[in-house]
Every structure is written in structure tokens, then in C-alpha cells.
Amino acid sequence: MSNEAVLHTPSSYAVHDDHAHDHHHHETFITKYVFSQDHKMISKQFLITGMVWALIGGLLSVLFRLQLGYPDSKFPWLQDLLGKFWVEDGRITAQAYYALVTTHGTVLIFFVLTAGLSGTFANFLIPLQIGARDMASPFMNMLSYWFFFAASCVMFSSLFVETGPFSGGWTAYPPLSALGQASPGSKTGMDLWLISMALFVVSTLLGGLNYVATVLNMRTKGMSMTRLPLTIWALFFTAVLGILTFPVLFSGFILLIFDRNFGTSFYLSDLYVNGTVLPNEGGSAILYQHLFWFLAHPEVYIVMLPAMGMVSEILSINSRKPIFGYIAMVGSLFAITCLSLLVWAHHMFVTGLNPFLGSIFVLFTLLIAVPSAIKVFNWLTTLWRGNIRFTPAMMFAIGFVSLFISGGLTGIWLGNSALDIHLHDTYFNIAHFHLVMGVASFFGMFAGVYHWYPKMYGRQLNNTLAYIHFWVTMIGAYLIFWPMHYEGLAGMPRRYYDYSIWESFKQFAELNRFISTVVIIVFATQFLFLFNFFYSIFKGRKATNPNPWGANTLEWTTPIHPGHGNWPGEIPEVHRWAYDYGKDDREFIPQTEPVGANESHH
């Protein structure tokens, strides 16, 4: 196998030795748990770092929801806890509010739903499901994590800066992001934000290169592209999107750094700040938006696609039915990948964009509804008359489909440049993207964790806690974001500090309080998951069956605790696609089983 030739580190595993496990004892703590080059360990590092960030990002949202839901209340205890920058006179300060919103967005989109989601599952599933010992370059893979870790440290440190973290929105539009004197958060906080994001881009690229090279080059014998599980297809397209778009964001950042630190005028023109005239002339803030959204729109698919892939897999396994329309699923993933590169300007309809250009972007945007609808249809038809097992992973997968539909439909509204005049920058928009991309991807991530946990840790999670976690999060997500549609339709703008001073939005005071209360409950419920996750690593029910869900894919042919190299003996050969469920009166037929002489065709 060519991939064995690449992994010429005979010390870490012995391929031809059936007792490979016994040779692991000389691995030190550092090489096994810290600077590990084993894709499974790296994926757990991504997952746990992502969970820490999800906790921080979620906590930030609880804090700013406190301000939105209880604008008149005072929280002196919060002041004791967080200090004067964040809370003054018992109220979250305006500066802190903007910092909270900005950091919440940055952290959740990039650190949790990009690194935490595709970092975890691309690392974990790609080698295991395609039948490879490890990634194309395990060393680069390790670097990818450590760049992410460095990015995390820098971003985290920005929370403790005297002038606060960056506060100009996660999109970091200039001039707020380019001029230190524009706001307190634009000073050191923005410098740290940029350094952190630059490190993050490097991490994503190192990871993405590896994922693509691994999927295309290191599949085991018999694993043709059309036999790949849909998870791999989704993770592959995710990586391709990242490789194509993150460099563009990087270019945008480089120009931003020059504007910030070297006095150039790429984005800046004719500015007065605090009474002084700036010398910058001729720059265009819209240029940044083009570069930013060229990444940031595909970014929402970078966040979505891994969830879609995992959900397809989990729905099929737990319906005990083949996935409906495998090729259509792959085709629609491909279509979404291509279209997502052509729609970025729908984030810029109201920037003075040429209406003719706008109408082209409307067309492409609405076209995405077609592959999305194909996917939804195929998920529903996979469930249809299935022999459904409601495992926690399955619950979250079905929840994903529900949230994807609810959030996706409002995308059709927002994709219209005419409707966008009214709806842009309102709570309608917040509701839309949180449902379709935020919570839905979180559900994909939860589904993935619940499903592959036995493979990751060799133990089972507690089901009762998982079901409580599911129902509270599911109902909570709708209770939080559904009412926001009404607020947005009434024209309530996003990112405002205090709505109680607006006559038009006073009517929403109680609704806002209701939303904030649900946010606190849902946030608290996530601790059930955290407890379940960490407790079960050490004390969970031991997995006794190497294939607890009766799945076909290759990862379940490894031992319960696979070593570095995944299979103790030869890498298994693949003889069929991944979705032979309920075929010829057999519940499932693993991919490793040769096609029988009198087997029916699918």
C-alpha cells in the first residue's frame, strides 16, 4: 500500500505484526497525548479544544442575552466576577456588549464549527472510513492542530486585554477594524484578532491539504470514489472549499494589516475620526467585503457540509435502509460546493451594489435551494418506511434535518435582493443563519459525537442524559430563534445594545426576556452533555461490540481500541458501497464482504 510507504515510522506501529498493540508501551505521554501524529488523537484534540471554545462562545452569548433580555436589571455580582470593563454599575457596558457579540461570532464560526467540527471528524473519519493507516502527512496534521491551538491562545488572550477584545463584528469590516483610534476594541484586541485568524487560516489550510490528499490518494484496495461513504464526500468537499477560499480571506487580511500598520489606503478613504482628518485617500471598504465574503459565504458550507455528510450516514444506518439517491447526494454536494463560490455578494445587496450584478447573485443564491432540496428529499425518503432506531445520534440527525428545513426556507427570502432591503441586518437574518448553519451544524456535531463516541473512546455515552440534552436543545433552539423572525420582520435591527429606548421595539421587551431565559436554560443543559462526555471517557459503559450500531463502514472493522495504524493486520479490502442495509434479508452487509454469486443488484 502506498500509504504505508509514506508512514515510514516503524516505531509507532508494526504493520505486519498481529500484536501491534503490544509495541505501543514505549510511546511517551508527550508523543501519545500532546504532540501526537495519530489522526485519532489529533481529532480528539480538535474536539476537546472545540468544546472548550463552544463553552466560552456560548457563555458570551448568555452574557449579551442578559443585556438584551434584562436591560433594566443590575447584576452587581457579575461586576465582581468580570470587572469594570465588562460590567459597570451592574450593567454590561456597551463596549463589552459589542466585544461579546464579535467574539461570540468569531469563536463559534471559526473555532467551533470549522476547527471543532471538520477538524474533529475529517481527522477521525477520513483515514478510518477510506481504509488508511493515517493521513497523507501526519506531521502536517499535527502542525494543523498546533496552529489552531496557537490561534486559540491568542484569541483567548484578547479577552483579557485592557481595551477589550475586538468589537467591530465578526466580519471585521474596515474602518472599524483598520483604525486603532476608531474604538477601544480596535486597538490591541484587533491586533490579536488578526494574528489569531492568520494562524487559524494556516491551520485550516494545513488540515485541508491533508484531507484532500488523503481522500484522493490513500484509499484502500477496492475503495473507489463511488464506494465512499457520504461523510467522506462531504468532508472532501469541505476541504476543497477551505483550500479555495481561505487564501482569499488571507489576502484580504494582508491588505487589512497593511492599512492598520503601514498606513496604506486599500480600504480607507476620506475619514474623520474624533475630529482629525486622516490622510488616507482612495481606498474602498467594499473591496474588503468582496474579499471577506468570498471566503465567508463558502464558510457557511464549510460549516454545513460535514454535518450533512454525517447526518446522511447516521440516518441510513439507523433507518436500516440504504441512503436514498447516493449519486444525487454526491451530486448535490458538488453543486452546493460550486454554487457557494458564486454567491458571496448576496451579503452585500445593500452596499450600493449594481442592481444588475445583484440580480445575478440572486439567481445563483436561489439556485442553491435546488441541491439543498434534493438533500432534504433524500433524507426524508431514507427515513420513509425505515426500521428506525432512535439512538441519540439519530435524534440529533433528525433534528438537523428539521432545523435545516426551517432555517433554509428563510434563506429563500433573504436571497431576494428586494426583500433584503427590508430584512438585511435584522433579527430575521440572525434567526435564519443561526437555525440553518449554527444550530443545525451543532446538531450534526452532536450526532457525530454520539455516534462515533464508542469508536473514539471504546465506551458508550449515557443515553438518558443524551435524550434530555436532545429535547431541551431542540425545543430550546426553536424557542430562541423562531420569535426572532417576528422581531426581524418588524424591522428590529441586529447588533444594537439596548432596544428599550426605541418606541417601535418596546413591544418586544417581554419576548426578548423570554428568549434570554431560554438561552440560559439551553446553555445550562449543555453541561449535561459535557458531563456525559468527560465522565464516560473514564467511567462509561465499556463497548463490547466492535460494531455497536451494525454499520457497514470500515471504521467498525478496527479493534475497539485501535492503535496508531488503525488495523493490527492488513488493511481490509472493500468490495461494495457503504449502504447495503436490509438487502437480501440481511440487516447489514459490511463493505469488506465480497459480493456473493447470487446476490441481487442494488
Next chain:
Amino acid sequence: MMTAVRSNQPKKLHPHKFTLWVAMGSICMMFAALTSAYIVKRNQGIWEDVSFPKMFYYSTVVIIISSITIHIALKAFKARERNRYKFFITLTVFLGVLFALLQWIGFKELTNSGIKLLGAGSNAAASFLVVIIGLHTLHVLGGIIALIVAFFRAFSKKTINYNTTSIEIVATYWHFVDLLWIYLFIFLAWIK
């Protein structure tokens, strides 16, 4: 083990080489973004045309020659002509450093002719040259580091390596930064 294992596989690209190709695609996207930003910005007015310094013509010649020398070096390596390989890999390192130096002198030439590249009063047209050419030079410097590693390996007395993969990767990357420069040169000098 490597050759024995690889021989019964159909001819497949080495994963590291493949990774390099994908990485080069990624770098292309970065420069595509910058050059399209250049076009967008230029069409928005307040744009002072900057005359392209002569020195960049010389550096173009240098980097094209270096592409030829690394190609000869690679051929020599495959033919196991150690001394020829040593000579040409050294020459390539030298030409690479010369290229970076010429780029630096080119910018000196620009500032000497009174064009403000950065800072207050600078025009985006000139600043773009710094960003685009500077970023390209950084990629060349990355290639030089790889070349220097190859250089030390070539002159190492302890081990003699006959595996062509790493030198092939360096050569491919070197041709890539060369082609990238030719694109940028044509774009910045003629198309603008």
C-alpha cells in the same frame, strides 16, 4: 520496503507531491484574490499609475534561468551525477537569492524616483506592488529554504540519498514560483 511495496500499485502520485499540487492551487487562489482586488481597486479612481522598475525585468530573467538550472539539477540527480547535481543546485540557490535581492533593489528604485509605497500619502497602486511582489518574494524565500536543505543534503558526507521525491517536490515548487512570477510580471507590467 518502499520500492517493493510501491511496485505492485498502479502508478500513483506520491501523496506528498499531490499535497504540493493542492497547496499550489491554494497559493494561486491567494494571488488571484490580490490581482482581482487590484483590478477592482484600479477601476474605482484615485489611482496613480506607477512605472514598472527596470530591475524587475532583470529579476524575471534571473528566475527563468534558475528554473532551467534546477531542471538540470534534477536530471543530474536522477542520472546520479553527483557533482553536476551539486553544481547546479548551488547555482539555483545563488540565483534565487539574487532574484530576491533584485526585487529589493527594484523597490529601492521606485522609492528613489519619488513614489511613496507605504504610509501617509501613499497610493494603493504602489502599495499593491509591495503587497503582491512582497508576498511572492516570501514564497520564493520559502523555496530558497527548501533549496538550502537540499543543498546541505547534497554536500552531506554521512548519507547519500537516492530518493528523488523530495528534490522533485522542491523543483516543482520552484517552477511554480517562477510561473507565478511570470504571471504577476505580465499582469503588473503590461495588463495592469
